[in-house]
Amino acid sequence: MGVTKVVEIPLALELPVGPQHPALHEPVLLKAYADGEEIVKVEINTGYNHRGIEKLCEKNSFYRDIFIVARVCGICNLVHADCYVRALESILGMEISNRAKYLRVLAMELERLHSHMLINAVMAENIGFDNLFMNIMLDRERIMKAKEILTGNRVLSDYVMVGGVRRDIDEVKKEKIKEILAKTEERLRFYKRVFEEDSSILKRLIDVGKVSREEVLKHSIVGPVARASGVKIDSRASDKYDAYSEIPFNVITRTEGDSWARMMVRWDEALESINIARYVLDNLPSDANPVPDEKKLPRKFPFGEAYTRVEAQRGELTYYVMSDGKSPNPYRVKIRTPSFNNIINTGFMYVGYSIADLPVILTSLDPCISCMERAVIIDLEKNALYKIPIKDLSRGFR
């Protein structure tokens, strides 16, 4: 007797997480397919925030673009500006004063501090630890204050300019920032201990979203995520841009490769940032005025191309700037942000974990959608019907 009827049973539950979702603070859609509680596949859909910044840069002058690129992302605006400005200085063949280099480093490390504190706070909130979230955010406010003392603004600082920085620092400000650093360091050590010892944090984070060293390199993952899997990459240490060649610091790596290791890398890096910031304040050179005269900056850019890297909070951020030597606008500006690689290429990381782990894994990657959304990407096939056995949907399937 032949088969007369085939009954199709749905393989998986389709579960949209985002773009407006209580677990996510940013507009991204993770379309997860779950078999019971277990995630078998994740599609990453973005495109809720597209702004076309690369094209905008081609339509504006080299100098105006400094303000455009600083608005790619609110959290990491300073590193964007620094990376772009260094590309321009490379094309111009310009050297800047040591004092300006040190001040740039100080500003960028303050930014790293508040960014790392923010994502660790968000992680606490996502695993239901709201009290810890609020406490970390409260302490993060101090760093925002320090950033305001240094640059004049809490968030969008517009501090870096071609040839140097926009404001110098005096002794009173130095002392204020040092006080803030001392208070924050104490709190950072406390929070680090909480993340090391609290049993509910450990249960939610350990062994969740594990990724190996080989997978990190194959999928071009960068930043704290890569370092938590034992890949020692850090543009500050390798490119030695600005004053990083003169400032001692450690590149933090761990070997666990899970969500917990990524958060711990961030706590340790925050403590390193405190040391760097303190070193800058204690050893600030006074070789020249760090604020250049804007009227004397070159108006014409020669033909040339430059590719600069910077270690943003989320990992390697790169800028490519090309000048054709004729136009007052750049011919091409290409921005590759860390989230562009870290979020789009990591669909494989969720497979095999439970639905409740999904926000934890995503948060541990420190997603920055406004960074990614200069271009809009959808990762995978959109078929609603799957004729693939669950076995084939195993880890690594794209």
Add this chain to the structure above:
Amino acid sequence: MNAPGDLHFISEYILETQIVKPDRKVYVFKREDLRRIFEKLIENLGPSSFYISTIIGTDLKDEGKIRLDYYVVFLPKEETIVFRTFLPRDDPTIDSLIDMFPGALSGECETYDLLGVVFKGNSFLRRGFFVPHEIVEADKYPLRKDSGV
């Protein structure tokens, strides 16, 4: 071992050497040798000694070409080497690398949708994921210099 000077095993594919400021070595190659070069890199250096950082396409309209740059970071020194090739503007096709390096996915998809470079073998390429639908309907690639966007 991973110093760029030691990339002699791909020297037969290199047509020219250039420099992108500051001190990034550029190796120019023919587009049909792309996969061969990356195969050689894996063969000689191992699969986990470098990663593709970014893929940059530039429209050189006046020369009738599209320039494609692969920025590859070599560990442990993190030296960035550029592999550069030129595609004719009327036939901008090149082989895909995503079967070897899934990390090339984001760069390839972006370059296709914004510039129209077709990566043969990448089944994820499609229009309209990067750019708004009205630009897709007008069949425009926004980063091309004559797109009018």
